[in-house]
Amino acid sequence: MFFFYLLLSFMxxxxxxxxxxxxxxxxxxxxxxGVTSDPSGALSSWNIETVHFCxxxxxxxxSHKHPKRVTxxxxxxxxxxxxxxxxxxNLSFIQSIELSINGFSGEVPPEFGFLHRLQYLNLSFNxxxxxxxVNLANCSKLRVxxxxxxxxxxxxxxxxxxxxxxxxxxxxGNNSFTGVIPSSIGNLSSLTLLSLTLNNLxxxxxxxxxxxxxxxxxxxxxxxxNGSIPPVLFNISSLxxxxxxSNELDGSLPPSLGAKLxxxxxxxxxxxxxxxxxxxxxxxxxxxxxxxxxxxxxxGTVPPVFGGMNGLFLLxxxxxxxxxxxxxxxxxxxxxxxxxxxxxFSIASNDLGGVLPQSLTNFSKELRFLFLDYNHFSxxxxxxxxxxxxxxxxxxxxxxxxxxxxxHIGNIPMLxxxxxxxxxxxxxxxxxxxxxxxxxxxxxxxNKFEGTxxxxxxxxHQLTTLDLYDNSFRARDTRRNxxxxxxxxxxxx
Ligand SMILES: *[C@@H]1O[C@H](CO)[C@@H](O)[C@H](O)[C@H]1NC(C)=O
Ligand SMILES: *[C@@H]1O[C@H](CO)[C@@H](O)[C@H](O)[C@H]1NC(C)=O
Ligand SMILES: *[C@@H]1O[C@H](CO)[C@@H](O)[C@H](O)[C@H]1NC(C)=O
Ligand SMILES: *[C@@H]1O[C@H](CO)[C@@H](O)[C@H](O)[C@H]1NC(C)=O
Ligand SMILES: *[C@@H]1O[C@H](CO)[C@@H](O)[C@H](O)[C@H]1NC(C)=O
Ligand SMILES: *[C@@H]1O[C@H](CO)[C@@H](O)[C@H](O)[C@H]1NC(C)=O
Ligand SMILES: *[C@@H]1O[C@H](CO)[C@@H](O)[C@H](O)[C@H]1NC(C)=O
Ligand SMILES: *[C@@H]1O[C@H](CO)[C@@H](O)[C@H](O)[C@H]1NC(C)=O
Ligand SMILES: *[C@@H]1O[C@H](CO)[C@@H](O)[C@H](O)[C@H]1NC(C)=O
Ligand SMILES: *[C@@H]1O[C@H](CO)[C@@H](O)[C@H](O)[C@H]1NC(C)=O
Ligand SMILES: *[C@@H]1O[C@H](CO)[C@@H](O)[C@H](O)[C@H]1NC(C)=O
Ligand SMILES: *[C@@H]1O[C@H](CO)[C@@H](O)[C@H](O)[C@H]1NC(C)=O
Numbered sequence: 001m002f003f004f005y006l007l008l009s010f011m012x013x014x015x016x017x018x019x020x021x022x023x024x025x026x027x028x029x030x031x032x033x034g035v036t037s038d039p040s041g042a043l044s045s046w047n048i049e050t051v052h053f054c055x056x057x058x059x060x061x062x063s064h065k066h067p068k069r070v071t072x073x074x075x076x077x078x079x080x081x082x083x084x085x086x087x088x089x090n091l092s093f094i095q096s097i098e099l100s101i102n103g104f105s106g107e108v109p110p111e112f113g114f115l116h117r118l119q120y121l122n123l124s125f126n127x128x129x130x131x132x133x134v135n136l137a138n139c140s141k142l143r144v145x146x147x148x149x150x151x152x153x154x155x156x157x158x159x160x161x162x163x164x165x166x167x168x169x170x171x172x173g174n175n176s177f178t179g180v181i182p183s184s185i186g187n188l189s190s191l192t193l194l195s196l197t198l199n200n201l202x203x204x205x206x207x208x209x210x211x212x213x214x215x216x217x218x219x220x221x222x223x224x225x226n227g228s229i230p231p232v233l234f235n236i237s238s239l240x241x242x243x244x245x246s247n248e249l250d251g252s253l254p255p256s257l258g259a260k261l262x263x264x265x266x267x268x269x270x271x272x273x274x275x276x277x278x279x280x281x282x283x284x285x286x287x288x289x290x291x292x293x294x295x296x297x298x299x300g301t302v303p304p305v306f307g308g309m310n311g312l313f314l315l316x317x318x319x320x321x322x323x324x325x326x327x328x329x330x331x332x333x334x335x336x337x338x339x340x341x342x343x344x345f346s347i348a349s350n351d352l353g354g355v356l357p358q359s360l361t362n363f364s365k366e367l368r369f370l371f372l373d374y375n376h377f378s379x380x381x382x383x384x385x386x387x388x389x390x391x392x393x394x395x396x397x398x399x400x401x402x403x404x405x406x407x408h409i410g411n412i413p414m415l416x417x418x419x420x421x422x423x424x425x426x427x428x429x430x431x432x433x434x435x436x437x438x439x440x441x442x443x444x445x446x447n448k449f450e451g452t453x454x455x456x457x458x459x460x461h462q463l464t465t466l467d468l469y470d471n472s473f474r475a476r477d478t479r480r481n482x483x484x485x486x487x488x489x490x491x492x493x
Pocket of ligand 7: 202203204226227228
């Protein structure tokens with residue numbers, strides 16, 4: 001019996017020694033020790049006495065190596081809390097670490113720098129703080145580094161751009177990084193995704209990033225970047241998504257903007273201090289689906305560049321200084337008739353005059369949002385605007401429009417917000433307004449409407465805001481028609 005025990009003990013020990021099982025086994029147990037919260041009991045299988053560690057939840061091993069070594073750890077979305085143990089550095093054969101969408105806090109262990117085989121590291125959506133350890137630059141096989149949505153601080157290590165030639169995805173968005181974008185990132189010639197969104201980065205966008213010839217997604221929105229957008233970035237013809245929204249960028253767009261962007265589908269430049277005109281070459285970026293140029297200082301007439309963009313979905317030009325005084329200046333609106341997927345169009349708060357083009361009524365029947373407010377459009381509201389049967393919001397406020405509210409306005413079944421405020425409109429409110437059963441806001445203050453508001457408005461059960469102020473309604477009848485209903489809304493009369 002004693003002999004048998006000795007034998008067993010010897011066999012076990014020799015197995016442990018011969019197989020060097022200890023390193024990975026102990027490293028995993030130490031990792032488990034760092035986990036203080038495991039609501040789904042995912043790590044309860046992590047017990048060598050009953051299950052080999054290669055069969056533990058989330059652990060993968062090499063199939064051919066002896067002894068078996070851990071090659072991947074995938075513990076995403078398990079609600080794990082605690083810290084990431086530095087012992088992970090002893091998993092020296094590991095290639096992939098996926099710990100995203102958990103509650104890990106503490107720091108990113110510098111010991112990751114020992115993992116020379118590491119190709120994939122995803123720690124996004126945790127609560128990690130501290131800095132990005134420079135040692136990560138030792139992981140020269142790294143292809144993916146994602147630290148999105150943590151609470152990391154400090155600057156982006158210059159070294160990442162110097163020693164990680166295989167990096168394809170660098171995702172550092174939604175942290176609290178400060179400092180500048182290192183120009184060394186321009187060395188990462190395999191990079192397809194660069195996300196630095198939502199940090200506190202300052203300084204310029206380095207021209208060196210123009211060397212990233214495989215870049216598909218460029219996201220630096222929500223920082224404090226200044227200077228101009230290096231024109232060379234628009235030479236990267238692999239780009240599909242380009243966003244610099246909400247920075248302090250100035251300067252104008254290069255004349256050749258769209259000439260080399262055959263794949264670009266999303267262009268977000270809103271919320272900066274960009275000026276100058278929209279280059280005519282944008283028409284060559286015919287795959288564009290989303291164009292956001294709002295809240296800048298763009299000026300001049302908008303060129304008719306959209307007609308070849310069959311997939312255009314959203315065009316937001318609001319809050320700029322675009323100009324127009326006649327039909328020719330507004331011909332870009334005619335060019336939008338071709339865009340059969342258009343769902344949102346805003347040119348609100350610009351310097352646009354002239355008569356509203358009739359082509360508006362031929363816009364996509366998919367259109368849901370139409371903002372033309374706060375310009376100085378004149379003339380009448382185009383007859384047939386009710387063709388836009390999918391509209392949720394129609395805003396003509398703050399112009400010089402004359403004539404009446406189109407008599408078939410009640411035929412737009414999903415209309416929720418309708419504004420004609422601050423124009424020179426006259427006549428009565430059509431009684432079919434009562435067909436707009438989804439209407440939540442109806443604003444017509446500051447016009448010359450007369451008569452009374454129609455009694456059909458009692459059908460508008462969703463209405464929360466009715467603004468009739470400053471018109472020439474017959475007060476008594478209007479009050480009567482309003483009081484007849486059980487409205488729970490705010491109104492000014
Ligand atoms: C893991 O479990 C499977 C079946 O449950 C078994 O065939 C395999 O040998 C186990 N692997 C190790 C390394 O123990
Ligand atoms: C790695 O393993 C060695 C030997 O087992 C041990 O001495 C060391 O503390 C381990 N390192 C970490 C960071 O756990
Ligand atoms: C990694 O690189 C740093 C400097 O970049 C160096 O000091 C360190 O010794 C290297 N090795 C490891 C395992 O971090
Ligand atoms: C990292 O994890 C998140 C969340 O699981 C996932 O959405 C994302 O695609 C991963 N990042 C990369 C670059 O694979
Ligand atoms: C950014 O991170 C915060 C928590 O740090 C989170 O609440 C927020 O949803 C994240 N934003 C995005 C866009 O992921
Ligand atoms: C990386 O880029 C920097 C700055 O752009 C440059 O000085 C450096 O020589 C480059 N290093 C490598 C290894 O390419
Ligand atoms: C950008 O901002 C930094 C301070 O954050 C300032 O030193 C620099 O002069 C600015 N550069 C430009 C081009 O405006
Ligand atoms: C873009 O590429 C063309 C040649 O393909 C070159 O002539 C031009 O100078 C480049 N633009 C910039 C800003 O580098
Ligand atoms: C669009 O591209 C074609 C071919 O490259 C070129 O001839 C044309 O001038 C470009 N159009 C604009 C407006 O840049
Ligand atoms: C609209 O599309 C047709 C065919 O797709 C094209 O011939 C026409 O030039 C386009 N119109 C505009 C204004 O771009
Ligand atoms: C609107 O479309 C109709 C039918 O396709 C066409 O006959 C009409 O000329 C178009 N009107 C405008 C202003 O584009
Ligand atoms: C719309 O309103 C008018 C006038 O109130 C009414 O005659 C008509 O039947 C209504 N149409 C629908 C589709 O409800």
